[in-house]
Amino acid sequence: MSMSSKSGTAGLSRRRFLQVGTAAGGGLMLGFQVGGAFAQAPAPKKYVLNPNAFIAIARDGKVTFQIPQEEMGQGVYTSLSQLLADELDVDLANVTPLPAPPSDALYASPRSRRQSTGGSTSIRGFYTALRQVGASGRAMMVQAAAQQWGVSAASLRTESGQVIDDARGGRKLSYGELAPRAAKLPAPQEVTLKADKDLKYIGKSVKRLDAPEKVNGKAQYGIDVRMDGLKVAAIAASPVVGGKVAHVDDSKLKSMPGLQLVQLDDLVAVVGPNFWAAKKGMDALDIKWNGGENAKINTDAIWRDLEKGSQQKGAVAKEEGDVEKSLKGDRFDAAYEMPFLAHAPMEPQNFTVHVKKDGSCELWGGTQVQTATVKAASDALGIAPEKVTFHNFMLGGGFGRRLATDMVTKSVRVAQKVDGPVKVIWTREEDIQQDMYRPAYRNAMSASLTKDGKIDGWTHRIAGGSVIAAITGGKPLKDGIDGDAVEGAVNNPYAIPNQRIEYVQTEPKALNLGWWRGVGPNNAVFAIESMMDDLAKKAGKDPVAFRLAHLGNEPRLKAILQIAAEKSGWSKPLAARMGRGVCAQNAFGSYIATVTEVDVTEMGKINVRRITSIVDAGRTVNPDTIAAQVQGGILFGMTAALYGDITLKDGRVQQRNFNDYRMMRINETPSIEVHVVSSTEDPGGIGEPGCSAGPPSLVNAVFAATGVRIHRLPIDRSLLASRKIA
Amino acid sequence: MVTLQINGQAHTIDAPDDMPLLWALRDIVGLTGTKFGCGIAQCGACTVHVDGKAVRSCMLPVGAIGNRAITTIEAIGDTPNGAKIQKAWLDIEVVQCGYCQSGQIMSATALLNRTPNPDDSDIDAAMAGNICRCGTYVRIRQAIKNAAKSV
Ligand code: FES
Ligand code: FES
Numbered sequence A: 001m002s003m004s005s006k007s008g009t010a011g012l013s014r015r016r017f018l019q020v021g022t023a024a025g026g027g028l029m030l031g032f033q034v035g036g037a038f039a040q041a042p043a044p045k046k047y048v049l050n051p052n053a054f055i056a057i058a059r060d061g062k063v064t065f066q067i068p069q070e071e072m073g074q075g076v077y078t079s080l081s082q083l084l085a086d087e088l089d090v091d092l093a094n095v096t097p098l099p100a101p102p103s104d105a106l107y108a109s110p111r112s113r114r115q116s117t118g119g120s121t122s123i124r125g126f127y128t129a130l131r132q133v134g135a136s137g138r139a140m141m142v143q144a145a146a147q148q149w150g151v152s153a154a155s156l157r158t159e160s161g162q163v164i165d166d167a168r169g170g171r172k173l174s175y176g177e178l179a180p181r182a183a184k185l186p187a188p189q190e191v192t193l194k195a196d197k198d199l200k201y202i203g204k205s206v207k208r209l210d211a212p213e214k215v216n217g218k219a220q221y222g223i224d225v226r227m228d229g230l231k232v233a234a235i236a237a238s239p240v241v242g243g244k245v246a247h248v249d250d251s252k253l254k255s256m257p258g259l260q261l262v263q264l265d266d267l268v269a270v271v272g273p274n275f276w277a278a279k280k281g282m283d284a285l286d287i288k289w290n291g292g293e294n295a296k297i298n299t300d301a302i303w304r305d306l307e308k309g310s311q312q313k314g315a316v317a318k319e320e321g322d323v324e325k326s327l328k329g330d331r332f333d334a335a336y337e338m339p340f341l342a343h344a345p346m347e348p349q350n351f352t353v354h355v356k357k358d359g360s361c362e363l364w365g366g367t368q369v370q371t372a373t374v375k376a377a378s379d380a381l382g383i384a385p386e387k388v389t390f391h392n393f394m395l396g397g398g399f400g401r402r403l404a405t406d407m408v409t410k411s412v413r414v415a416q417k418v419d420g421p422v423k424v425i426w427t428r429e430e431d432i433q434q435d436m437y438r439p440a441y442r443n444a445m446s447a448s449l450t451k452d453g454k455i456d457g458w459t460h461r462i463a464g465g466s467v468i469a470a471i472t473g474g475k476p477l478k479d480g481i482d483g484d485a486v487e488g489a490v491n492n493p494y495a496i497p498n499q500r501i502e503y504v505q506t507e508p509k510a511l512n513l514g515w516w517r518g519v520g521p522n523n524a525v526f527a528i529e530s531m532m533d534d535l536a537k538k539a540g541k542d543p544v545a546f547r548l549a550h551l552g553n554e555p556r557l558k559a560i561l562q563i564a565a566e567k568s569g570w571s572k573p574l575a576a577r578m579g580r581g582v583c584a585q586n587a588f589g590s591y592i593a594t595v596t597e598v599d600v601t602e603m604g605k606i607n608v609r610r611i612t613s614i615v616d617a618g619r620t621v622n623p624d625t626i627a628a629q630v631q632g633g634i635l636f637g638m639t640a641a642l643y644g645d646i647t648l649k650d651g652r653v654q655q656r657n658f659n660d661y662r663m664m665r666i667n668e669t670p671s672i673e674v675h676v677v678s679s680t681e682d683p684g685g686i687g688e689p690g691c692s693a694g695p696p697s698l699v700n701a702v703f704a705a706t707g708v709r710i711h712r713l714p715i716d717r718s719l720l721a722s723r724k725i726a
Numbered sequence B: 001m002v003t004l005q006i007n008g009q010a011h012t013i014d015a016p017d018d019m020p021l022l023w024a025l026r027d028i029v030g031l032t033g034t035k036f037g038c039g040i041a042q043c044g045a046c047t048v049h050v051d052g053k054a055v056r057s058c059m060l061p062v063g064a065i066g067n068r069a070i071t072t073i074e075a076i077g078d079t080p081n082g083a084k085i086q087k088a089w090l091d092i093e094v095v096q097c098g099y100c101q102s103g104q105i106m107s108a109t110a111l112l113n114r115t116p117n118p119d120d121s122d123i124d125a126a127m128a129g130n131i132c133r134c135g136t137y138v139r140i141r142q143a144i145k146n147a148a149k150s151v
Helices: A076-088 A122-149 A175-182 A275-283 A292-296 A299-311 A370-381 A406-415 A428-433 A467-471 A519-539 A543-548 A555-567 A623-642 A689-706 B021-029 B080-091 B101-114 B120-127 B137-149
Strands: A002-005 A016-022 A028-033 A055-057 A063-067 A095-099 A157-159 A162-165 A171-174 A231-237 A244-249 A260-263 A267-272 A286-290 A315-320 A331-338 A350-355 A361-365 A388-392 A422-425 A441-449 A455-464 A498-505 A578-587 A590-600 A606-616 A671-676 B002-006 B009-013 B047-050 B053-056 B069-071
Touching: A055 A122, A055 A175, A063 A076, A076 A095, A076 A122, A122 A157, A122 A162, A122 A171, A122 A175, A162 A175, A171 A175, A231 A275, A231 A406, A231 A428, A244 A260, A244 A267, A267 A275, A267 A406, A275 B021, A299 A331, A299 A441, A299 A455, A299 A498, A331 A519, A350 A406, A361 A370, A361 A406, A370 A388, A370 A406, A406 A422, A441 A519, A455 A519, A519 A543, A519 A578, A519 A689, A543 A555, A543 A578, A555 A578, A555 A590, A555 A606, A555 A671, A578 A689, A590 A689, A606 A623, A606 A689, A623 A671, A623 A689, A623 B137, B002 B021, B009 B021, B047 B101, B053 B101, B080 B101, B080 B137, B101 B120, B101 B137, B120 B137
Parallel strands: A063 A095, A231 A422, A361 A388, A455 A498, A606 A671, B002 B069
Antiparallel strands: A016 A028, A028 A055, A055 A063, A157 A162, A162 A171, A231 A267, A244 A286, A260 A267, A315 A498, A331 A441, A350 A361, A350 A422, A441 A455, A578 A590, A590 A606, B002 B009, B047 B053, B047 B069
16 A cells, blocks of 8 residues: 655655554554565564554554654653654553564664664654654544444544544544454555644653653663573673683682683673672682783874874865865864763663573663664574564663664673573673774864955865774775764855865774764764864954854754854853853754853863753754753763763773763753754754764863863863963 | 561562672562662662662662661652652653663652752752763752752
8 A cells, every 4th residue: 555645744755655454452553664575573472462563553442652763761752652643643641652573674764774763863764654654543543433434534533532523413433443443444545644733742842651660660671671580690801802811710709609600702701690699700700811912002092093094185075166276375274083982871781681492582671773683693693583582671871882782792692601591781890891982083174264254165084983884894985985974074054165074984993983972973063163163263253153154054053043142141241261162063954053151260170150052953743852852962962071081001991980981960060951943844853963062062162261272072171270361 | 698678678688798789679679770870889870768868779788787778769759758859850851761860869859858948059969979871960950949849
């Protein structure tokens, strides 16, 4: 069955195939396939519903939404439910969101074509698609009622899960009553999405569906898995990437009853009845590692490589105008650098695995990539993916860490040696030292100004490791470009007639790389917004006015930057060693303008006093969630700017826990005002972009307060100490 | 064998004296609402109450507790301040991933037990030991103030 939307509100025109089926107990189910043949997903036993569906309506009227995306705090269970409930016309209070089982064929995002929660793509991918699924369900309910009553569908309306016949005394049929009949109907060829004025949930700050269980301890995260016969393991992987176990002295462990040593070539685990016992067993081991060549690597060497890389010509990601000519005159050069970072989600890595004697495997845990998790287990065991059952749990933070599946693979390898199910839990030290790190980047930039203070020429060369290359096992990049690494740089919002953006793939040794909240724009926006501040100063212009003068092609960003300046009191004078910094950005389909106000003590201590952020994320689903994501994202980014730095000594990560890999705390957090403007543009992503707004607005505020330009993050406070304003 | 008074009930568990309360709660008693975040009293995810005061259960050996009353997130809603805090949390949507929130709520409730009308510096002092990686601090501060004002 094909369908298209008559009044698609997000410009989505791709035809999609709707699947109708019968739910357990004779209800209705609706789903769509993203392309290719309709595949049957392995249905984990806990789902009573056939999983080929986003919506299932049971005879008793109970509505279940199977949510393809993972809930990791970004509110996606709620926002995707809003899309479905509004168009289906059911009360959100009567809806149960459940995690959809792993299946790219059934649950891949129409945008990314794989089942993955990352890149701020959930709303952008599913906004129109899920509205269409909801609207189709509603149309089928109306059609079923029309059949039953023998009247025309056009004379009926729906309200809160009921079809109502106003012309005949307001008689009603509930969706539950209609579901068996509706399930036999073909899916509608065309559906009309609700007009904006009729929307009940979309665009409203409805309450989060996952919150009640998160305030009383009932919410279940991967680490909370319990079952009969469950063992718990502590794990130590080689502290040097690529290293091997040289020797394990387990003489002390032997006198500790109930513990099992698992020794593999590159990792050691101790399995016990509970985590404390397992960890004590681990602490009793004396493990010698053979780190190999990587054990010679220190961070300094990596930075030297990055500097060298940034001096080479890179692969050209974008070129416009005559760059060489434009840069001939009075040229300004600068470099801005970002360090390696760990994700450090509050829930340390863990996975529970039962490798069974019949050759099958069961998994319990939280991940951002359900199908890749199944694949990681099937690859590690050399079994078919159909033999792997995955039980989905809440994520105690993702931030990109759980886009990788190394914790799945390691847990499966340990579980292969264990009789029965085992929960492998990483200590915080293991979590920080065995991460897939955000790459360090060096941005080498040049620009020139016209006489009237407009940017004429601009080059932005990014040197750094490629996450895409890491994920694809080191395959050469297409045209030498890592699209994530240059994101934000190639779509620099400022009007610049002559510009070139380059990427130099400079792989760090001895560190594994991964996506980190905010991805490429974190780096690009930091570099661009630092450069813009430097150029404003050179041109003798106010930083906001200088940006506004270059935003002729970006009316949305221009508008919110003006609001940010107004709401933050941008032009109000400040005392000595206080300053305001601005960041304007276009990332993940959303625009954000941010002003941060700081004071810097004579000792170089930075106090963040106030943050004002204006967001244009297009059409909104849940504005309060957007505000929350931006508040949290800004702090995530600022934490990195103030403290985040992963360093290597002899190939080993030096940071261990929250004492030396610091997080911002409540006493360091200022008021953060977020205003979400109303817009009828396509919805933008919001999980990531707040993150890139923090660091530039902070360093620019420090610049305003002290006259000191920060070229490398995290901010070196000694540069700020006892300097006077220039 | 150690006997602990948890949420108004006596639990006799087979655990060595040096086992931190956190792991006894999670792995033996089966109360998983109390979370593991760092294991070194740096993050507050493991916060419980012992005689109404907030303590980090990851560093508190079960052998050192004796007969004192332990309250966890699972039962804090039965106390007047715990219920107020939970409601205030829901009213302004504090939670994101939620993993730190058990600890945040336990610390915030202990604060209200001791200081019914906390000001910003009281909140800083009581809550600085609780990390939230999702960055919900602005709302935590507001929710504590709202809870203090509620009746
Ligand atoms: S786990 Fe106890 S303070 Fe972090
Ligand atoms: S809500 Fe995620 S760590 Fe606090």
